[in-house]
Amino acid sequence: MNTTTQHPLLNKIIYILSKIDIAILRLSVIVIFALFGTYKWFDFEVQALEPLISTTWLHVLYTLFGVNGGSYFLGVMETLTFLALIIGFSRPLFGAAGAFMVIMTGITTLSLLPQLGKIDSFIIKDILLIGAGAVLLKNDLVRLNEVLKKR
Numbered sequence: 001m002n003t004t005t006q007h008p009l010l011n012k013i014i015y016i017l018s019k020i021d022i023a024i025l026r027l028s029v030i031v032i033f034a035l036f037g038t039y040k041w042f043d044f045e046v047q048a049l050e051p052l053i054s055t056t057w058l059h060v061l062y063t064l065f066g067v068n069g070g071s072y073f074l075g076v077m078e079t080l081t082f083l084a085l086i087i088g089f090s091r092p093l094f095g096a097a098g099a100f101m102v103i104m105t106g107i108t109t110l111s112l113l114p115q116l117g118k119i120d121s122f123i124i125k126d127i128l129l130i131g132a133g134a135v136l137l138k139n140d141l142v143r144l145n146e147v148l149k150k151r
Contacts, residue, residue, distance in 0.1 A: 022139050026085055026095070029102055029132050032125070033082035040075025049074075052122065056115040058108075081105065085136070092143035099140055102133030 039045040046068055053059055053070060061070030081101040088095020106126035113123055 022136070023089075025132055026088065026136060029129065029136065030082045030085050032129070033078045033085070033102070033105075037075050037078030037082060040071045040078065046071040052112070052116065056112045058112065077101070078105070088136075088140055092140040092147060095140035096137055096144060099133045099137035102129055103137065106130035106133060 040049075049071055050067055054062060058070075061073055064070070065073055081098050084094045084098030084101065088098050106129040109123060109126040110130070113119065116123070
């Protein structure tokens with residue numbers, strides 16, 4: 001299928017978007033993980049997570065680290081994720097690691113669905129994050145392959 005069109009304005013829009021689409025997606029995921037990762041260090045988020053986590057298999061975090069420590073653990077993981085994604089702008093290996101962590105975060109959250117018994121924004125965002133992580137992972141693996149070819 002030929003993806004180019006004969007319409008000059010559409011060609012220009014497609015060209016511009018092809019240069020910024022992955023950057024916009026990466027920035028969007030970074031902002032989400034930066035916000036949620038930072039929230040995990042504050043009492044309002046610790047309290048909000050406690051009834052959700054305590055009824056799921058993730059309660060093991062509370063057993064290991066306590067209620068605050070479990071939230072802090074999640075915050076550290078989300079911080080590592082967004083930092084890897086930031087570094088991924090220039091280093092595709094870190095970007096791929098961050099994208100993989102995004103996917104794993106989404107899968108982990110979705111694995112709680114049977115125990116939570118309801119779909120809400122806590123779950124819905126992770127459906128989208130799995131897709132975003134997959135697109136970023138593919139992009140960073142392609143970039144990494146290009147870097148490795150040059151060696």
